[in-house]
Amino acid sequence: MTQIRVSPQSLSDAARSVARAAEEFGTGVTSLQSTVTSESPWGADEPGTLFGAAYLAVLNHAIEVYGSHVDLLWEAADGLAIWSDRSATTERDLHARIAAVEAGS
Numbered sequence: 001m002t003q004i005r006v007s008p009q010s011l012s013d014a015a016r017s018v019a020r021a022a023e024e025f026g027t028g029v030t031s032l033q034s035t036v037t038s039e040s041p042w043g044a045d046e047p048g049t050l051f052g053a054a055y056l057a058v059l060n061h062a063i064e065v066y067g068s069h070v071d072l073l074w075e076a077a078d079g080l081a082i083w084s085d086r087s088a089t090t091e092r093d094l095h096a097r098i099a100a101v102e103a104g105s
Contacts, residue, residue: 008091011084015077022073029066 036059042048 006087008084008088011080011087015080015084018073018080019077022070022077025066025073026070029063029070032066033063 037056040048040052042051042055
């Protein structure tokens, strides 16, 4: 079985990287939304109106899904940061306990 070593620093680096990805993805979703909702090139006649209604329904759903993925990335970044902080605290506590035991021997 392969062992995986995780350090508080690598977790912290990963948290920042995922946060950057969330920010960039969020900016992209906002840009996409403003681009695809700015005009109605299909026209205002009956076929254009029918197409536009279907298009907007699908578009709104897609934007919501992309937005939820941005939220998931932010949650992942927060989770990694918490994991990093807890790992660093645990490491410090363990080192302090070991030092106390060594000092008492």
